[in-house]
Amino acid sequence: MAEGRPGAVAGAAVARPAILTVDDDPGVSRAVARDLRRRYGESCRIVRAESGMQALDTLREMTLRGDQVAVLIADYRMPQLDGIQFLERAMDLYPLAKRVLLTAYADTNAAIDAINIVDLDHYLLKPWNPPEEKLYPVVDALLEAWRTTEAAPVLETRVVGHRWSARSYEVREFLARNQVPYRWYLSDEPEGRRLLAAATAATTTAEDDGAGGSVAVPAAVAARAVAASGLEVSGPEAAGPRLPVVITPGGTTLIDPTDAQIAAEVGLSTTPAADFYDVIIIGGGPAGLGAAVYAASEGLRTVLIERTATGGQAGQSSRIENYLGFPDGVSGSQLTDRARRQAVKFGAEVITARKVVELRADGNARTVRFADGGELRAFTVVLATGVSYRQLTAPGLQRLTGRGVFYGSALTEAPACAGEDVYIVGGANSAGQAAVYLAGHARSVTMLVRGKDLSASMSYYLIQQIASIPNITVRPCTEVVAGDGEEYLRALTLRDYSTGTTETVPASRLFVFIGAEPHTDWLDGVVVRDQHGFVVAGPDLLTDGRRPPGWTLDRDPYHLETSMPGVFVAGDARSTSVKRVASAVGEGAMAIALVHRYLA
Helix, strand or coil: CCECCCCCCHHHHHHCCEEEEECCCHHHHHHHHHHHHHHHCCCCEEEEECCHHHHHHHHHHHHHHCCCEEEEEEECCCCCCCHHHHHHHHHHHCCCCEEEEEECHHHHHHHHHHHHHHCCCEEEECCCCCHHHHCHHHHHHHHHHHHHHHCCCCCCEEEEECCCCHHHHHHHHHHHHCCCCEEEEECCCHHHHHHHHHHHHHHHHCCCCCCCCCCEECHHHHHHHCCCCCCCCCCCCCCCCCCCEEECCCCCEEECCCHHHHHHHHCCCCCCCCCEEEEEEECCCHHHHHHHHHHHHCCCCEEEEECCCCCCCHHHCCCECCCCCCCCCECHHHHHHHHHHHHHHCCCEEEECCCEEEEEEECCEEEEEECCCCEEEEEEEEECCCEECCCCCCCCCHHHECCCEEECCHHHHHHHHECCEEEEECCCHHHHHHHHHHCCCECEEEEECCCCCCCCCCCHHHHHHHHHCCCEEEECCEEEEEEECCCCCCEEEEEECCCCEEEEEECCCEEECCCCEECCHHHCCCCCECCCCCECCHHHHCECCECCCCCCCCCCCCCCECCCCCEEECHHHECCCCCCHHHHHHHHHHHHHHHHHHHC
């Protein structure tokens, strides 16, 4: 029998979120409920069920009453409906509830399956004694994450665009990587046409800014215009507003907006709160986030500047399985979101959609200038600008970027790959993670690798995973020499350079994960870089014991310090870095330790 907290007043119970636990063993079920009541009985309803079907019935009743459910805890080994099957069905009723699987030591594989099937938030091994160490910290973290999600209703941004519009793809990628909920509408489908009609008619009533930029239209104006317009949209160049059209939760319609305009409308912070800081961190990947967490937690006035979205390349990974402390893996977006929230909790500011284009020394201060002309100053700067995937130069591919050719972006495009044969260029971990993820959506995944096999640059665990997935094929010694298609990618020409033979294969999606190009062109002549553009730091700056030209201090550069005193580099942008998430986070923390030494 499902039960609530004894003695609770009905009206008060509805106001409190519920934690539901289900286990077919009455003893275990009562023990879980007992431990949960001891810690959370005052703030949450504790609901207990003794079978998956009974728990689903209880959840259906709760949805009818409008009850909130924060956490679902399900035992794996249950008859009729096991824990994974229950959580999968429960997601339809309470998609935002955090999901926990109770497992025995022999059920580790089940926990891994649950991560892949229901995006499991945590699994707990039985027994969980003492709860103060093994149960409560987990539930505390899940409740905090749920409350953050539930603090405001989930309002979706709507994006209308053409299926093969490169800018539409960029907007979706920007929203997804910043974890802004959105819904995608095709411009040639009924609802998309209706939204575009409203935007078109409303635009005629809005004052033209004369600059050819985006137009912001209030929702009320757009709504009044719907009935007056019969616009038909059939392609990316059809009559009507420039694509994409973005309709924000606040009701503003943006026509072909910039990332900065979108960020400002959907609630992302784009303007620093102060003019001067202890440390400016440029780049929001693992190194930048690691630096932000340690700097803010140690009392430094900290601001992190990110031009697109926090997470960097790691944030686009579907599953990182060799990061310390996550034995069953963690998605890049989950890791990034936790790190960003952690940094903000300690007081760091995170500024999005601002591009830094200049760095200079102004006496004891270091000044950065943004592309829009604004400036920000601090005592120190940490360069954590990371790298981007190298562009393919084969004929026909550049103009098809965002229209079938994608650099990274497997997460955003995966649902559209259903039933298709897709290709991946690259043989390192990022390519392997994308292949594993896309294999769950596409009919087939073909990895095109320049080397003879994957062992040169991919972790062993990932090679083993790829070998076990039947719809992934690895083609060694193969490169893309051309792409073909007018509106979107239709075919690829491949060359096997071991034999010199070429062939043309039909393809509508190509994902590229090759090389690493540092985002450091704007630092040319400012700090020392190596021949590939990576920033040189610490002992590597010394030549025959001599300090770098222009060095003004009576000491050698610290380990991660660049040729400009007080400016440090961490992560993939540093010359000779390891190019791993763990090392990037470590370098971010080390950079802050050196910032303290510099400030002292």
